[in-house]
Amino acid sequence: MIIISHPSCLEHLSPEGHPECPERIEAIRNQLIASGLEFVISERDAQPATDAQLHAVHDKEYLTSLEGMPPSRGVRTFADDIWMSPHTLTAARHAAGAGPQAVDLVLQGTTKAVFCNVRPPGHHAERARAMGFCFYNNIAIAARYALDQAGINRVAILDFDVHHGNGTQDIFLDEPRVLFCSTFQHPFYPHTDTQPDRPYIVNAPLAATAKGTEFRRAVEQAWLPALENFAPQILFISAGFDAHLLDDMSSVSLVEQDYQWVSATLRDYVDTHPDCKGIVSMLEGGYDLPALGRSVVAHIKGLAKL
Ligand SMILES: [Zn+2]
Numbered sequence: 001m002i003i004i005s006h007p008s009c010l011e012h013l014s015p016e017g018h019p020e021c022p023e024r025i026e027a028i029r030n031q032l033i034a035s036g037l038e039f040v041i042s043e044r045d046a047q048p049a050t051d052a053q054l055h056a057v058h059d060k061e062y063l064t065s066l067e068g069m070p071p072s073r074g075v076r077t078f079a080d081d082i083w084m085s086p087h088t089l090t091a092a093r094h095a096a097g098a099g100p101q102a103v104d105l106v107l108q109g110t111t112k113a114v115f116c117n118v119r120p121p122g123h124h125a126e127r128a129r130a131m132g133f134c135f136y137n138n139i140a141i142a143a144r145y146a147l148d149q150a151g152i153n154r155v156a157i158l159d160f161d162v163h164h165g166n167g168t169q170d171i172f173l174d175e176p177r178v179l180f181c182s183t184f185q186h187p188f189y190p191h192t193d194t195q196p197d198r199p200y201i202v203n204a205p206l207a208a209t210a211k212g213t214e215f216r217r218a219v220e221q222a223w224l225p226a227l228e229n230f231a232p233q234i235l236f237i238s239a240g241f242d243a244h245l246l247d248d249m250s251s252v253s254l255v256e257q258d259y260q261w262v263s264a265t266l267r268d269y270v271d272t273h274p275d276c277k278g279i280v281s282m283l284e285g286g287y288d289l290p291a292l293g294r295s296v297v298a299h300i301k302g303l304a305k306l
Helices: 023-035 051-055 060-066 088-107 138-149 166-171 212-230 256-272 289-304
Strands: 002-005 042-045 076-079 082-084 113-116 155-159 178-185 201-206 234-239 279-283
Touching: 002 023, 002 088, 023 289, 051 060, 051 088, 051 138, 082 088, 088 113, 088 138, 088 234, 088 279, 113 289, 138 155, 138 166, 138 234, 138 279, 155 212, 166 178, 178 212, 201 212, 212 256, 234 256, 256 279, 256 289, 279 289
Parallel strands: 002 042, 002 113, 113 279, 155 178, 155 234, 178 201, 234 279
Antiparallel strands: 076 082
C-alpha cells in the first residue's frame, strides 16, 4: 500500500471557513498516524502532471483560461464557488500528476493499491469547465493515462462520493473502454444528467435517507455485476467521504465500516481476477475533518486488507 501526496496540496487556499480546505489533507495524515497505519504504508511525493496528460482530458481553451488567473496574493473567485490562490495551479498539477504515477506503481507490480491524498479534488471538472471545487479531473487523467500510455485496454472508475461525478461522465461519455460506476445522493448537486443511455455508465442513485444497507445493496446489485461483465484491467476509485453520517454536505448516512467494506470488496475483486492489476484511489470530497480522517483510515484498511 502506497500513499501519494504533496506539500503543495496544502497551498491551494479557499476563503476562511470554506469546507474544501487544506486542513483536510492534514486531518487524513493525523488519523493515519493515530491509527498506526503510518508505519505499514510507504509514502511518495506526487509528481506534477505534464501538459500532455492535462491536454489528453481537457479542452485546450479551458486549460489556457486557467493560466494567469491565480492572484498574486489572497484568494479570488474563478467561477461559481471555485476559488484560486497564488499556488492553486501548482497544487492542481500535483493532484493530477499523482494518478499517472500511481498507475505506473501498480502496473510495475510495486503495489496492489495506491491512495492519492491530494487536493483540489477532480470529479466535477468537465472537459471544458471547472466546477464544484475541481479544476483538473484527476481520476480521468489517471484513467486516460492508463489507456493511452500504459497499454491498458479496459478500466473501471468507481465513484462513491455523495455527489455525482458529472465531470468524469462528461469526459468518458463516448469512451467504451471506461466503465463508470457511481453511487450518489439524488436528486442533488450537481443536477446534471444521471441517465445517459450508455451500457458502460452505471449510475446508482441513493435517496437522501439512504444508509449503509442501501449503499451496499447498490454496490452488490449494480457495480459488481458490471465489473464481472466488463473485466477491467485496473480499478480507479473516486474516493469521496462526504456521504458520511457526520458530514453536513449531504443527507446520506454512511459510516467508517461502509467505506472499509466497499474498499475490501473492490480489493477482493482484484485478488480474484488475475487480469486486474490493482487499485488507484483518489481523494474527492469529505468535509467533516475527524470523520474524513477516520473514513480514509477505514478505506485504506479495506484496500490493504489490514
Ligand atoms: Zn462530493
